[in-house]
């Protein structure tokens with residue numbers, strides 16, 4: 346996992362580099378974490394795209410709540426945005442990436458064919474915040490086709506195109522954007538899911554926020570994972586944390602309990618979860 350301190354200078358440089366590379370592709374694969382589809386995107390990408398087509402790839406769908414993933418895909422669809430949920434780790438549904446890109450660029454491909462180009466190639470790149478799985482997707486897509494397709498005119502010399510299918514070429518390095526902590530909730534969601542491991546938050550705050558979220562949204566998971574009953578789940582989150590600490594043998598070492606809870610969530614001990622649902626007016630999804 347890339348560990349980057351996003352100082353303003355870094356952000357500007359990353360932004361410039363990504364914007365420059367976007368110019369070289371026909372379509373952008375915007376990779377997000379399916380457990381935090383909104384919080385793990387940088388809204389600034391939209392302005393950098395300059396109308397360039399994009400496919401939202403909700404990666405790590407194996408860790409996310411399947412019902413909520415469906416809701417997210419429906420929200421994207423309702424907003425006219427093509428989106429796909431995949432599990433790059435296990436190479437699940439990856440072939441749909443190329444299919445969707447071909448569909449979305451059908452007009453452009455047809456125009457090229459009309460000009461006599463027999464097999465027009467689509468040029469694409471993965472973009473996203475750290476740790477969402479950009480490199481895994483890239484590696485999986487080029488897996489069987491590791492051959493480098495060579496430099497193209499107008500492309501920075503040290504950048505290469507990798508063959509990712511019969512008519513799909515991928516830029517060899519993904520574009521990294523910084524996470525955007527628009528509000529505290531965004532940061533807490535990213536921290537709890539482990540989308541971003543190092544944040545300004547301490548474990549106590551992240552764990553308490555997470556426990557409250559699970560009590561509200563996924564109480565049955567807590568019940569099962571920690572053997573809790575109705576009375577336990579009726580406690581205030583703070584009191585439940587104290588109760589859990591006692592129950593799991595951490596006593597008054599609440600910080601250890603907090604870390605344990607966060608790790609349980611991240612490792613999937615509490616099942617598959619998604620920490621946000623699409624808003625009704627999810628206009629720019």
Ligand SMILES: Nc1nc2c(ncn2[C@@H]2O[C@H](COP(=O)(O)OP(=O)(O)OP(=O)(O)O)[C@@H](O)[C@H]2O)c(=O)[nH]1
Nearest residue numbers: 346347404405432433434475476477478479480481
């Ligand atoms: N469970 C699960 N894990 C995944 C999936 N895709 C990637 N990972 C894991 O997520 C971690 C980050 O994946 P990377 O491909 O390195 O992510 P990246 O976006 O390239 O990260 P940076 O290099 O930090 O920008 C790795 O441990 C991967 O194994 C997925 O679909 N499911």
